[in-house]
Amino acid sequence: MEFILPFIIGILFSASLYLILHRHFFRLILGLILSGLATNLFLFVIGRLTRGGSAIIGQDESVAVEPFADPVPQALLLTAIVIGFGIQSFTIVLIKRVYQSFGTTDLDDMNTTDQIDENH
Amino acid sequence: MFLAILAGFLLALAAPLLYRWLGKWVYAPMALLPFSIFVYLLTLAPAVLGGENLGELHTWAPSLNINLHFFLDGLSLLFALLITGFGTLIMLYAVGYLKGHPLLGRFYLYLTLFMTAMLGLVLAGNIISIFVFWELTSISSYLLIGFNQDKEKSRSSALQALLVTGLGGMALMGGLILLGMAGGSYTLSELLQRGDVVTNHALYLPALVLLLLGAFTKSAQFPFHFWLPNAMEAPTPVSAYLHSATMVKAGVYLLARLTPVMGGTDEWQYTLMLVGGITTVLGAFLATQHVDLKAILAYTTISALGLLVTMTGIGTAPAMEAMVVFLLAHALYKGTLFLVAGNVDHATGTRDLTQLTGLSGSMRYTAIAALLAGMSMAGILPFFGFIGKELLYEASLQESPFRWMLFAVSFFSGMVFVSVAIALGFGVFWRRSESPTALQHPDKPLLYLPPVILAGTGLVFGLLQGFFVTPLLRRAAESMLGVEQVFELALWHGFTLALGLSVITVLLGYVLYRKANRLLSYASRFNDLYLFGPANLYQLTLKGFLAGATKITATIQNGYLRSYIAAIVTAHISLIVLALWENGPRLELTNRLDQLSQLRLYEVVLLLMLVSALVFLFKSQSRLTSIAIMGIVGYSAALLYILFGAPDVAATQLLIETLTVVIFVLILHKLPTFGYLSHAAERYKYILLSLAFGAVMTYVILIVKQYPLDSEIKAYYGENSYLLGQGRNIVNVILVDFRAFDTLGEIVVLAVAAIGIMAMLKLRMQKGDKP
Amino acid sequence: MNHLLIMLPILIPLYGAILSLFFWRSVRVQQFIGILAQVCLLVATFLLLFDINENGIRTTQIGSWPAPFGITLVADLFSAMMVITSSITGTAIYLFSIKGLDKARQSFGYYPVLLILQLGVSGACLTGDLFNLFVWFEVLLICCFVLIALGGTKPQLEGAIKYVTINFLATNFLLTGIGVVYGTLGSLNLAELAVLVRMPVAHPALITMAGMFFLIAFGIKAAIFPLFFWLPASYHTPPIAISAFIAGIITKVGMYALIRLFTLIFVTDQDLTIPLFTVLAGFTMVIGVLGAASQNDFRKILSFHIVSQIGYMLMGLALFTPLAIAGSIYFIIHNILVKTNLFLISGVVARRHGTFALKKLGGIYLQQPLLSVLFFISAFSLAGIPPLSGFWGKFMLARAGFEIDSFAIVLVSLAVSLMTLFSMTKIWNEVFWKKKPDVDPLSEVMTQQQQRDLRLLHLPVVLMTGFILFVGLYAEPVVAMAQLAAEQLLNSELYINAVLKR
């Protein structure tokens, strides 16, 4: 499992990027969420994994005994997930508003603010 | 000296206010300032003439060794007197010239700013503060050239002048920094002692190139001369003051100033002589091609500047002597002629040489000034210009490999000068004609007094050359040569070769004047040649730059999000590859393969679920299916977290995933279905990029996990979570105690996201955004 | 007291924001709270700076957990200078917003979000922990999202979509980078990491690789080449008060993080990073200035110039001498002030004339002399004309470059500053000098209320210009402090000892 996970994460990253590079809004948002997911897994996996033992000190002990899962990536991950949630939901709403205002789902239609205004 | 500069800046800034209070009387304080500085400098003069160098130090940015160091020696004194003396007259003249102009206050602001900057430039004793003042002169010159800001021509000329001198300014900055490094100091008085060190330093050559670029652009040397005639768009007082007498001489000043430090080498000499020579000839030639009074004056100024540079390049004692004398003479007569041209323009409304005749009757005093200045320019005997020209000839005829070339250059320019002098000093005013040009208003004292005074000074200096002028110029030449000089100026040297040549010059110049019309008729034949001229080159560069910039920007910033992201990801992949390419660790996979055997059934199921969900995600064309699949992917991740001992994370992931699905359903249920939008070719490109990206990420994890990790943080948290943190759930203790600060930030993010979502959905600006 | 002083730049905006949220319905109260908070912040940050100047680096351990285990807040000169500058800017923006932003936007959480943005800047600049840095960057990011999209006009939405997507990716890169660092070194505390990378580690190339993640992540935030695309696409879309603050501050905080990390931690493979940074700096400068030169819109020119100026800051990091880093620091301070001010000025202009298009503007030179002066100072300061503030940064960088024989990058930087001069004069020429084309007499008439508002809008601009002039004409204190800060940065022992109490 530990050996396969990196590949799974790679696949997730690939998939997310491919979705983002699509011109469709909906796929963009799917890609972003997927990419957030892949990042979280990346963060989780790259700290060392411990199967089974969670990061909770047993009722009878006063210190955690090995093997226990590294709580640091977990804590970071929790924070990251929640932050990601905030940003994701904002993005979803943004895309909804964009669709409402522009009436298009094609990202390529949105290239006006980068244009150079003609002056000559 | 610092006080003088400070007063100048303060007064400059107060000028618009003063104009509001005093009306046209604003000129009184404005003229009083340069005059009092002039007088103040005169009180210092005896000490300087006695051989002292006065210094004054005010710290400014000592941590960078940039200080307001002031330094007064012969050369500075000569320039400073010129600037303030001439400045006084210009301040008076300006009020006559721009009488009733609504922006007179601003005009005085800029002019005083310029004067002060120029004064600072020649008095500064720290090369970086020289640069500071140098740029200030460029800026104030920009404002002055563009003073008639509603005219397109005026604006573009101002821009041109600023860009060309700005280019020089940037180069100069580089050059001065290099010079400071080569000489080990920014202080002028120290550098002046270290000429040998500097010229033998490895940085000498780059420093020299950059410095010369700065000096040449400022002093309108070939091929940067073209901005000067265009700068004549400025009101005439400005042209007279900046573009003939002072600012353009800043470059010459810099060269002169640095002669003891950087001069004496072959590179220095030859470059200066070559560039100066070309400029002299070119300026003189172009002067014959124009009929506009100010244009003619501008080109002769270029020519004169070329001569000054050439003389500096020769670098011998007589050449330096000739240079300082000619400099003073030129400032006097050229300033006068500019003012005269301004008077004529002002009174008649035209500056066309061919239309101006017989003005001596109606503009008597102006005519007298013109005559005096013209005679000085032509180098007629009792005038100061005569001494200058004699010395020029003597200096160029000295023993040197280039003597004939140098002589030819100065002779040619002398000839043109004579012709121009006749045309301006005589032709416009005294040539008889049936219908003298009509005046729109009579000559006014404020307009004719300054040129008369200036021209008179030329005559007085010529006659009384021994008193004050000679010692001053002697000290100035000394500053450039670094050794004591004994020379005397005299009107009469006896019948020397130079005198003979002078006579010939005058004669030939007269011939040239007679044939001027013929020469002018040839002017159009050179039009094709001008296409290759630097002025045109400048236009082409500017246009090309703009077109190129637009093209590049439109390509890079093309508005397509996907190409931006592709670029960023490509950058990421290449950076990672770059970091690992040469001495990255080798990936060992074989010893990890046995981990595969530990795979359990439910894990395989989980993984299969994940992968097949992804496949379906790509196939799906419906929103609801996609959302459901995303949910499945998220829940699988949650299961993974549970498998590896992270129940809190798993719970959070589950709940968040549920919420996300809810939000999706609430928000996106009205979107239409979707299909593929991208082209096939692009799709393959993106597939490749995506695969590469995934591969890099996988590689990164594998390579990092290859090495053991012993985290002391983990151990610490494990030990202290219950004992000190009072909690058995280490993750929660981290979240609310060990690293509660993170959590604080995180909830802030959530709060802002909620506000944002609310604002986004509730707030609809109907109209276009108001700034 | 020691713990309090370093916390104040975080607590003041935080409590300000909370209070503003409680007064959700009353914009007036929010304005009052905001300005009060900003002024307090200004005072607090100055106190902090004086304190650090006297006593050296200050630290506090949040929750009293000792150094590598808890989160450390570290205030050295660099961070204190950043915080001060941002609070100055924030004060000006608040003053500007009162009249410069429409009521509708103000009533939808503008003030609390602005304060939280300020909080994010303080947090990011003061934290001494890698993950905490990420958190504060997220705070910044979400505030920027909200502010850029606030009001939801079409261009705003379009800019926001690019901004959000690309910065979301940046966030992911940052997180993965943190993962790599933790996976390799097993710590998150910056000082501890600095110690660890200097010890023999498993494989040094892994550290470099981790550095690349951060280069990409913060490079996107700082808008360096080739990662800057979101900036010109979005910075000019929101109302001016918003874009002024974001444009002034945010990219520089990214630059701050880059400088911090690449002086403290990722210094092990400078054979790779220094040439890399040099190339990136050169391209960033040139591409940015080309972009600016091609634009014909007041704000777009200013936006693109941010990119160009980021190149200068990166150049200091690339040269990596004390003087160069000091130059970068000075440049950051200068640029925050000047850029914000220029944006504000464009806002005042647009308020009067209703447009940012150079083509349609004109005649301000005659109409509004005061504004002309203010613009002139800022613009030529940006172009690096002495003795205004831009000159000093440029000078320090150029000298530092020459001192280590990096002639090419210095020449590029000088050429770029000429082009900067060009685009600043372009604005001056078109907006101020040129006559205004097709004057519509109706739009020229202003009611008395409008005139009063317009005059009030000048107030923050004058304030900022005062600071710009101070930083320029009397550069010594800032320059000296930047040099001290650079020494602190390059002498990592100071930082490590202060945090780990060794």
Added chain:
Amino acid sequence: MKTIILATAIRILIPLFIIFSVYTLFRGHNHPGGGFIGGLIGSIAFVFHTMTHGPQHTVDTFLKLNLYGYPRQPNQSRSLYLMRMMRVNVWRRRKMARHPEIRHRMIRIESVYIIATGLFLAATSGMLGLLSGQPYMHAYWTDFYIPVLGKPGTPILFDVGVYLLVIGVVLKITFVMSEE
């Protein structure tokens, strides 16, 4: 979606959900759970309520306070008036509601205020340390246990802040979105 069974089920489930979420919140220090998870669980109850009944109904049911009041008599002292008002609102609500002189006012608890309260609690839980000369967020614990909930201390207060904030945020988001 809106079926009677579901609606009723949710009405019954909500109190359970909330009790469970509070339990998760306090239990979180020793077992899986905590402010986030608790907050999310709690808010999901509201979300489903909103989805079945609509935001207006949710607000009416859970986020409204009825306040009763009557005009102050001319000769009544201010403190007396306040005390009587308090009594009216706290003890004798039902009866007073029908009183002819009484006007009643509904106060809607804006979710923004919940967010602000949560943030305030979380931020202020750290102030205690700061004010007593310790670093910010220095933890203080009591010496006693409360059954089921555990040991009170400033970190728990912090977690409560997180809990409130999460509820506020999710409520805000769902309300706004379902009003669309």
